[in-house]
Amino acid sequence: MNVVEIVLLAVVTFFFAIDQFSLTEIAYRPIIACPIIGLILGDVQTGLVIGGTYELMMIGNMPVGGAQPPNAVLGSIVAMIFAIKANMDINAALGACMIFATFGQYVVTLTFTIMSGLMVKADAAAEAGNPDGITQVNIISCCILGALFALIAVIAYVGGIAMSGVLQSLADNASWFMGGLSAAGGMMRFVGFAILLKIMLANDMWGFLLAGFAAALVIGNIEAISSACLLLVAFAGVAIAVNDFRVSGIQKQAAEGGFSDGI
Amino acid sequence: MESKKELSYVNTQPADRVKKSTLTKMIWRSTMLQASFNYERMQSAGWLWAMLPGLEEIHQNKEDLATSMTHNMDFINTHPFAVTFVMGIVLSMEQMKADIQTIRSVRISVAAPLGGIGDALFWYTLVPITAGLCANMAISGSVLGPILYFLILFGCEMALRYGLMYASYNLGMKAVSMMTEYAQEFTHAASVLGVFIVGALIANYGGGTALGIVIQNGESPIVVQSYLNMILPCLLPLLITFLMFWLIKKKGWTPVKCIGLILLIGIVGAMFGIWKGSYTPLFPVPWTIG
Numbered sequence: 447m448n449v450v451e452i453v454l455l456a457v458v459t460f461f462f463a464i465d466q467f468s469l470t471e472i473a474y475r476p477i478i479a480c481p482i483i484g485l486i487l488g489d490v491q492t493g494l495v496i497g498g499t500y501e502l503m504m505i506g507n508m509p510v511g512g513a514q515p516p517n518a519v520l521g522s523i524v525a526m527i528f529a530i531k532a533n534m535d536i537n538a539a540l541g542a543c544m545i546f547a548t549f550g551q552y553v554v555t556l557t558f559t560i561m562s563g564l565m566v567k568a569d570a571a572a573e574a575g576n577p578d579g580i581t582q583v584n585i586i587s588c589c590i591l592g593a594l595f596a597l598i599a600v601i602a603y604v605g606g607i608a609m610s611g612v613l614q615s616l617a618d619n620a621s622w623f624m625g626g627l628s629a630a631g632g633m634m635r636f637v638g639f640a641i642l643l644k645i646m647l648a649n650d651m652w653g654f655l656l657a658g659f660a661a662a663l664v665i666g667n668i669e670a671i672s673s674a675c676l677l678l679v680a681f682a683g684v685a686i687a688v689n690d691f692r693v694s695g696i697q698k699q700a701a702e703g704g705f706s707d708g709i
Numbered sequence: 710m711e712s713k714k715e716l717s718y719v720n721t722q723p724a725d726r727v728k729k730s731t732l733t734k735m736i737w738r739s740t741m742l743q744a745s746f747n748y749e750r751m752q753s754a755g756w757l758w759a760m761l762p763g764l765e766e767i768h769q770n771k772e773d774l775a776t777s778m779t780h781n782m783d784f785i786n787t788h789p790f791a792v793t794f795v796m797g798i799v800l801s802m803e804q805m806k807a808d809i810q811t812i813r814s815v816r817i818s819v820a821a822p823l824g825g826i827g828d829a830l831f832w833y834t835l836v837p838i839t840a841g842l843c844a845n846m847a848i849s850g851s852v853l854g855p856i857l858y859f860l861i862l863f864g865c866e867m868a869l870r871y872g873l874m875y876a877s878y879n880l881g882m883k884a885v886s887m888m889t890e891y892a893q894e895f896t897h898a899a900s901v902l903g904v905f906i907v908g909a910l911i912a913n914y915g916g917g918t919a920l921g922i923v924i925q926n927g928e929s930p931i932v933v934q935s936y937l938n939m940i941l942p943c944l945l946p947l948l949i950t951f952l953m954f955w956l957i958k959k960k961g962w963t964p965v966k967c968i969g970l971i972l973l974i975g976i977v978g979a980m981f982g983i984w985k986g987s988y989t990p991l992f993p994v995p996w997t998i999g
Contacts, residue, residue, distance in 0.1 A: 467743035468755070471789060472862045477840065477847055478855045491850055498847030498854060505837045559972070561747030565782070566965045568745070568754045572782045575775030577761050583754050584744040618989070622979045625988025625998075630975025632917035633949055634748035637967045638784030639907055640953035641750075645783075646814055647954070651904045658908025663942055666913055673829055675913055676906075680822040683905040691898035695891055 454486045455523070455603055456596040462519045463595035464588045476500035476522040483526040492529050496536055500525065503540070517550025519595060524602045532607055545613050546602055552617075553594045555628050561587050562634050658683065716776050716809045723805045724767040732878065734762045735796060736870050742789050749968055751786040759792070763800045780809050786914075787820035788827025790866050793874035795820045801881025811896045814903030821906050835865060915946025921985035923999035932999060934985065 458479075465474040472478070477497040484493020500522055524546040529539035564583055571579020601609055617624075647655065661682055665675045738759040745754035760781055768774040787795055798819055802812045839861050847854030924931040937944050949971075956962040956970075975984065982990030982998045990998065 464744075467746055467789075468741045470740070470859075470863055470866070472859055472866065475858070477844055477858050481847070481852065481855050490852070494847045494850055494852065494854065498844040501840050501844045501847070501858075505840055558747050561745055562749035562968045563965060564745065565747065565750050565754065566963075568757070569779070569782055569964075572757065572778035573775055575771050575778060577765065577778075580754060580758050580761065580778070584741060584758050587745040587747075587754070621988040622982075622991040623976065625984065625986040625990075626976030626979030627972075628975075629918070629979055629984035629986060630972045631748040632915075633946075633971045633975060634968060635751065635784070635786075635914055636911070636918075636946065636950040637953050637957075637964050637971065638750050638753075639911060639950050640957050640967070641964060642784050642813070642817060642907055643904070643950075643954050644958050645780075645810060646900045646903045646907070648900065651901060654901050654904045655908040658905035659912050659943070659947060660908075661905075662909035662912035666916075667942070673833075674825060676825045676909060677822040679909040679913075680818065680902075680906060683818065683902045683909075686905060687898040687902035690901045691891070691894055694894040694897055698891070698894060 451486055452600055452603055455483070455527075456600055458482060458486065459519070459523055459596045459599040460592035462523070463592045466517075466519050467591075468588070474519050476504065476518055479519065479522045480526055483523055484530070487526060487530045489530045492536070493526060496525055496529060496539065497522065499536060500540065516544060516547035517554060518547070520550030520598055520602075521547035523599050527599075527602050528607065531603070534607075542607065542610060545610050545617065546598060548617060549598055549613055550595065552624050553591070553598065555624065555631055557587070557591045557594065559627055559631055559634070560590065562637075654686065657686075716780055718768075718770075718773045718776060718806050718809070720768075720770050720773055721806045724769075725804075726882075727763050727766055727800060727804060727878075731762045731766050732874055735759055735800075736793055736874050738762065739793050739796060739870060739874075740789075742792050749964060750782065750784050752789075752792075753782050753785050756785050756792070756796075757781045760796060760799065763796075764803060767800075767804050776809070777803060780813055783813055783816070785816065785820050787823045788831070790831060790869050791823045791827040791873060792820075793870045794823060794877045797874050797877030797879075798881040798884075801878055801885050804882075805885040807885055808892055808896045811892075811899045814896075814899035818899070818902045818906045821910055831865075836862065911946050911950050912943045915943050915950075917985075918946050918949065919985040920945070920983060921998040922983060922996050924996045930997075930999075 462474040462479055465471065477500070480497030480500065481490050481493035484490040484496075487493075500518070504518060521540075521543050525539045525543035528534045528542050529536055532539075534542065564586065568580060568583045571577075571583065605612070643655070658679060661679045662675055665678050666672050671678065738761075742752050742755040742759060744758070746752060757778060761778075764774060764777050764781070768777050781799075785795075795816060799812060799816050802815065839858055843854040843858040843861075845854075846857070920934040920937065922933040924933070941947070953967050956967055957964070978984045979986070979988060980991040982992075982994045982996065986998065988998065
């Protein structure tokens with residue numbers, strides 16, 4: 447038990463937790479994070495090996511499209527703690543850290559849910575024309591995420607392997623809650639869509655909404671092109687919008703020019 | 710948020726070109742795009758924070774700044790590195806005091822497709838190649854591995870942010886000045902595109918919302934969601950979006966009230982094992998969760 451190590455560990459975890467979504471979005475990757483944690487815990491070599499191994503494991507398991515794979519930040523930190531403090535071999539440490547990585551994923555889900563509530567505060571600041579209010583909301587959010595991550599890292603450091611069992615049973619008992627939270631998290635974006643539609647959706651536009659929906663469904667289900675789905679839909683959308691512009695432009699000209707131009 | 714009144718700027722005089730130092734500030738602020746990432750609005754608060762230096766310079770009038778900030782809190786989700794492309798275009802439109810509804814529609818229409826391109830370029834191409842190159846160096850004990858990894862990826866990231874910001878700001882200035890004559894028609898066309906894209910987003914982002922009820926039936930288990938898919942794939946996302954739209958537009962619900970309702974639906978549903986996912990329901994149910 448070393449207080450300096452705990453404090454440094456908490457500080458870098460706080461930083462990596464934020465970095466995984468903001469800042470550089472590179473420094474949190476295992477290949478960089480593990481050697482840095484190794485430096486704190488006094489074994490850079492192990493950090494390099496674990497970092498490199500973990501990095502290769504992560505290819506193909508990227509945080510894209512809103513998907514939340516087991517959290518790499520807590521995964522690397524806890525694997526390092528187990529390997530250096532509990533003298534586990536590298537593969538065992540990488541295996542044992544997974545329950546913490548799963549917890550990291552829970553924390554992310556929880557934070558993203560809580561932050562939906564804080565959007566009220568951001569809206570109020572925006573309506574008041576108060577830039578500082580927006581800064582505050584962003585700082586609060588970063589602090590929530592960073593602090594929760596730092597807490598779990600400290601628990602792993604102090605509790606060691608013994609904590610795995612506790613976390614595992616906690617994860618089993620609370621799985622319905624986390625399942626519900628991630629189901630709700632998946633649905634919350636529909637509120638964001640509804641706010642957009644409230645402004646944009648005039649009564650003559652329902653057809654376009656459904657057409658866009660249909661286009662994305664079709665393209666999204668063709669495996670060969672599904673990764674370019676939104677881009678392809680946007681191409682079609684641009685064509686429709688240009689046509690709409692042309693038609694209403696002709697109407698305007700006709701209205702201004704009366705019948706004199708003829709048809 | 711006002712229910713009926715259309716947002717518009719008091720001062721409709723185009724502002725001067727934004728200073729270079731302001732653009733640079735916005736580029737660096739864009740790294741915090743996802744600071745307040747959440748399931749409802751995704752990147753909106755980070756987006757607004759990154760836009761603020763430019764918005765404050767353009768809208769000297771406090772009332773206009775508030776109006777601009779309000780509509781810049783809309784839902785947005787795009788690639789965190791390519792976001793400056795969207796920022797440049799929106800900034801040029803703000804500067805020309807374009808119609809607010811047009812800005813809203815253009816913003817979501819440009820932002821949404823960029824996400825996919827950025828991911829394909831960065832996470833599926835550049836990162837795996839760089840990782841393959843550097844990971845083995847690290848495993849064999851070289852500190853150069855992580856350093857090289859950081860330099861390559863961060864360098865590409867920042868070059869992308871810089872290049873796209875200037876390119877799109879200049880492009881936007883040209884495009885916006887061309888469309889002023891037919892502003893109203895352009896607004897309508899932009900809304901058509903925006904609505905079309907939102908329709909696509911419902912299908913593209915909505916797939917996670919599905920029923921998980923699987924009734925064991927010997928050889929051929931009954932997957933309830935697959936019956937729903939026969940009616941219409943992504944039926945639930947579409948219906949929930951319509952429900953939220955109706956609650957907000959017709960019933961005057963606030964977004965936070967909608968969020969509360971969704972939390973309730975999600976968690977109560979998971980208690981009974983209705984939603985798809987890997988979890989154990991709180992109450993024993995006669996089906997399995999798939």
